[in-house]
Every structure is written in structure tokens, then in C-alpha cells.
Amino acid sequence: MNAQHESPDCPDVDFPGRDKLVAAIDAAVIAGDEHAVTAALRNTLCRLIKDRDVQLPACVHEPIQDHYARRELYRSPDLGYSVVAMTWGPGQGTPLHDHSGLWCVEGVWDGELEIVQFELLDRDGERFHFRAAGGIHAGPGSAGSLIPPHEYHTIRNASPDHVAVSLHIYKAPMECCSKFAPQRGEWFVRESAELATDEAA
Ligand SMILES: [Fe+2]
Numbered sequence: 001m002n003a004q005h006e007s008p009d010c011p012d013v014d015f016p017g018r019d020k021l022v023a024a025i026d027a028a029v030i031a032g033d034e035h036a037v038t039a040a041l042r043n044t045l046c047r048l049i050k051d052r053d054v055q056l057p058a059c060v061h062e063p064i065q066d067h068y069a070r071r072e073l074y075r076s077p078d079l080g081y082s083v084v085a086m087t088w089g090p091g092q093g094t095p096l097h098d099h100s101g102l103w104c105v106e107g108v109w110d111g112e113l114e115i116v117q118f119e120l121l122d123r124d125g126e127r128f129h130f131r132a133a134g135g136i137h138a139g140p141g142s143a144g145s146l147i148p149p150h151e152y153h154t155i156r157n158a159s160p161d162h163v164a165v166s167l168h169i170y171k172a173p174m175e176c177c178s179k180f181a182p183q184r185g186e187w188f189v190r191e192s193a194e195l196a197t198d199e200a201a
Contacts, residue, residue, distance in 0.1 A: 017054030093156025111164025
């Protein structure tokens with residue numbers, strides 16, 4: 001077990017460079033409004049990914065067979081943000097989803113991810129009209145951010161044989177979100193989804 005001071009309220013997993021990572025994120029999160037915070041966090045994450053002092057726990061390199069893994073490594077008791085490592089086996093990905101109105105900064109730690117942003121064009125009750133608004137292939141050391149209402153996207157590890165690892169910093173723990181199931185053409189149906197976390201140890 002390499003978890004320390006872990007409680008159900010504030011996960012806090014120990015790993016080399018954990019203090020450095022938390023101090024750097026703390027400094028970015030107090031940068032100001034959400035635009036300033038996410039810009040600071042993108043720079044911070046890019047730096048941390050290349051920092052050899054920071055070694056995420058071994059578990060984050062282990063995919064889980066039937067779903068991409070979400071392991072919460074840290075939750076700030078003072079600032080409220082949540083740090084989640086995600087592990088993407090070959091071909092694993094998300095449906096189109098939102099982030100419950102929370103800003104988020106996501107960095108690729110290892111491997112490569114395909115991220116497609118969607119623009120919301122129209123809405124009819126629980127039916128949503130989205131259009132893919134460009135995608136990127138993000139490699140190690142790259143980071144991007146989402147600020148609501150521009151929060152609709154998919155993430156996928158398109159590699160047939162390599163695992164990808166990403167680190168996500170959310171304004172607050174994201175325990176539920178909306179997922180959008182394709183219906184016809186560019187129309188999707190919203191479904192509420194609860195987000196579970198996998199054990200980080
Ligand atoms: Fe997401």
C-alpha cells in the first residue's frame with residue numbers, strides 16, 4: 001500500500017515528487033479567475049510531466065480491462081481541486097460528455113490521446129445537437145483545458161498497442177456528468193452518469 005493519510009474525504013496517495021506536484025498546483029490554482037487558473041495550470045502540468053522528480057505511482061500505468069481507469073491521487077483540503085490519473089488501454093475512450101460545469105486541465109503523461117471538442121449548436125429538451133469542432137492528437141508533455149460552457153468532448157487512446165496515461169485537475173471532484181448517446185446525424189440524447197474511481201494503490 002503506498003497510500004498515506006488517505007481518507008474517504010480527501011484522497012492523498014504518496015509517490016515520488018508528490019509534494020512538488022501539490023505545491024506547483026496550489027500556486028497555479030490561486031492565480032485568479034478561471035482563465036488565469038487554467039492557463040497557469042497548463043504551464044504547470046507541461047513542466048511537471050517533464051520533471052523527473054515527479055514519478056506517478058506505478059498503478060497509473062496499469063490499465064483495467066473493461067474501462068479506462070480513473071484513480072484520484074489527491075484532493076486539496078483547502079483549495080478543493082481534485083487530481084485524477086487516467087489510464088487508457090489500447091482503444092479505450094469516453095463517449096461524448098460534459099464536465100458538470102467544472103473547469104479542468106488535462107495533460108498527457110504517457111502515450112498519445114485523441115481529443116475531439118464538440119460545439120453545442122442547439123438543444124431540444126434532452127436532445128442535443130453537437131458538431132465536432134476539431135480534434136488534436138496530444139502527446140506526452142502537452143496539456144489542454146476546458147472552461148464551461150466549452151466543455152463537450154471525447155477522449156480516446158487510438159493506439160492499437162500502447163497504454164496512455166493522463167493527469168486531470170478538476171476545480172472540484174467530478175462525481176457525475178452528462179454523457180451524450182448518438183441518436184441521428186449530429187443529434188445526441190443526454191444521459192446522467194455517475195463517475196466512479198478505481199483504487200489507487
Ligand atoms: Fe472529460
